[in-house]
Amino acid sequence: MIRTLDDLDAEGAAVGVRVDINSPLAADGLADDARLRAHVDTLSELADRNARVVLLAHQGRPGGDEFSTLAAHAARLDELLDASVGYCDATFSSDARDRVDALDAGSVLVLENTRFYSEEYMEWDAEEAADTHLVAKLAPALDAFVNDAFAAAHRSQPSLVGFPGRLPSYAGRVMERELDVLGNIDESPEPRVYVLGGAKVTDSVDVARSVLERGLADAVLTAGIVGNAFLLADGVRLGAASAEVVNDRSAEAVKRAGDLLDEYGHRIYLPRDVAVGRDGERVELDLADLPSPEPAMDVGSRTVAAYADVLEDAGTAVLNGPAGVFEDELFAYGTRELYESAARAEYSIVGGGDTAAALRRLGIEGFSHVSTGGGAALRMLTDGDLPAVTVLDD
Ligand SMILES: Nc1ncnc2c1ncn2[C@@H]1O[C@H](COP(=O)(O)OP(=O)(O)O)[C@@H](O)[C@H]1O
């Protein structure tokens, strides 16, 4: 059974709360605060119940553009919450532990990006994770652990799976809600159409295989860089620029996409056209017009029309990842159209950090459930288990 905040004696307790506030960044700070706002209920409840709330979170991946401190996140949380929110530029050092010890009841402290520490970017089993430096050093300063980071719950990293071995542990309100909705997807209306876009090529190929093998998906529509990977796997010569974007993520995934096309090609839909930028304009190219020197940045209108036909009959639409570089208005068309078609399905689930940002930016509403997780939601839908959830279950 997974315990929730209803089971936690919060008064005066130092509660470590793992959240997922991993967000798109802009030059001057956060480009979108949806993931921060998602945790407001959990954090407000704990602060109102006089807990000393200690936040653990990651931002970006080592070496990536969005790998940064959590200073901007703490400042935004301070605006979003009634409680006072402090920031500490360390995670488990004596400085960090001193700040935890000095924290007032009803206040919040944001510790530094957990991925600044190399152990955090490795996968562990729960017992080993409990012995990592981060967990072994920080746990003694805490009385309890709450995992509200559904969006990262598919990762077996120390801050996600290590604390339950050392502290009484609970699911936060976001985690509780997500498990409630996504745990019952196999009872959702058929036919089920999965729309896989975005940049996580390897994860998406794995998801496609799983939902097709398990008979959960009647159709898989591919878009974004994922769609480009499937086009390459199908032998389409997109051009060196597009191929480089895909291969930078995973050349191996293209091979695996090819294997999947061999087995399930009749249920996998590939883009029929793509959009590139030429002299500052959007230009749509049919597959016959490729290769193109410019990278494919969006799906074109023929793809949108074909996918809309499939989605029109969907009982359930499950969507992850944008169809193109929606951040640039020239290439937002595919995402806008595809999301609007998916939102019209009888039951529709959408997930992903960038996907949620796209929904807000493009003003699209009407999904039955907007999950805070992309990879986590898909993994939950396909495997039904998540490592960070399994360790909460006792
Ligand atoms: N054709 C494309 N070329 C380059 N980037 C793309 C393309 N299609 C989508 N993207 C990018 O993919 C990113 C989001 O993908 P991903 O992180 O997988 O989504 P999510 O966070 O919703 O799971 C966006 O920043 C978007 O610009």
Ligand SMILES: O=C(OP(=O)(O)O)[C@H](O)COP(=O)(O)O
């Ligand atoms: O943004 C996230 O994943 P998502 O984009 O699949 O929702 C989570 O914060 C997990 O991040 P990660 O995929 O770098 O482990």
